[in-house]
Amino acid sequence: MNSITQQLEQLKATLPSDCTLVAVSKTKPNEDIMEAYNTGHRDFGENKVQELTTKAEQLPKDINWHMIGHLQRNKVKYIAPFVHLIHGVDTFKLLKEINKQAEKHDRIIECLLQIHIAAEETKFGLSEEELQSILESKELESLQNVRIIGLMGMATYTDDEGIVLKEFKSLKEIYDSVEKKSTHSNVKLSTLSMGMSGDYKIALEAGSNMVRIGSTIFGHRN
Numbered sequence: 001m002n003s004i005t006q007q008l009e010q011l012k013a014t015l016p017s018d019c020t021l022v023a024v025s026k027t028k029p030n031e032d033i034m035e036a037y038n039t040g041h042r043d044f045g046e047n048k049v050q051e052l053t054t055k056a057e058q059l060p061k062d063i064n065w066h067m068i069g070h071l072q073r074n075k076v077k078y079i080a081p082f083v084h085l086i087h088g089v090d091t092f093k094l095l096k097e098i099n100k101q102a103e104k105h106d107r108i109i110e111c112l113l114q115i116h117i118a119a120e121e122t123k124f125g126l127s128e129e130e131l132q133s134i135l136e137s138k139e140l141e142s143l144q145n146v147r148i149i150g151l152m153g154m155a156t157y158t159d160d161e162g163i164v165l166k167e168f169k170s171l172k173e174i175y176d177s178v179e180k181k182s183t184h185s186n187v188k189l190s191t192l193s194m195g196m197s198g199d200y201k202i203a204l205e206a207g208s209n210m211v212r213i214g215s216t217i218f219g220h221r222n
């Protein structure tokens with residue numbers, strides 16, 4: 001089997017230069033993260049607050065930590081001091097809590113709004129209507145310690161590439177329409193986070209510029 005270093009280098013060679021790779025290190029030990037870190041990689045993603053904070057304490061401080069999982073409001077305080085980007089913002093209440101905690105640490109926390117594009121009921125995310133209502137709310141302008149820099153979405157888990165492509169394209173369309181008409185000073189879209197090990201090539205085809213990839217780099221999780 002290839003090493004983490006080899007996997008990472010092979011993967012990076014296939015990604016467009018404007019695409020950010022978030023190496024998803026959930027469940028993997030610090031030594032695996034350090035192997036990737038030692039190749040120069042700095043963006044890592046975790047989906048659990050406890051694991052994220054523990055790893056952030058133990059590992060080098062110049063890592064950009066991405067919170068990619070579902071985030072509960074009462075846990076925002078643990079990651080607010082250091083988190084680089086929160087991918088899964090799916091309620092206005094959560095955004096307000098992130099703003100509040102960011103203010104305490106005198107930071108601006110960058111966020112992605114998660115949009116529900118998959119057929120499965122179980123995946124989190126805003127509908128297009130809910131997204132519009134957040135972006136149109138007057139209160140958003142007052143949240144000066146958050147910045148919405150893009151959208152995130154997950155496609156249906158299926159072998160049918162046609163379905164996956166259609167879902168990713170629908171998110172790209174939403175992204176393009178929001179990018180054109182957002183007027184709030186704290187909304188400036190630059191990032192479309194979509195694509196994982198199984199579907200990132202399709203996501204890139206649909207216009208993704210941030211992929212979140214775990215098992216292709218670090219091997220399968222138990």
Ligand SMILES: *Cc1c(COP(=O)(O)O)cnc(C)c1O
Pocket residue numbers: 024026047068069195196197198212213214215216
């Ligand atoms: C685990 C996870 C990934 C990475 O999944 P792989 O299939 O291992 O690449 C990407 N995004 C989210 C939100 C995840 O939870």
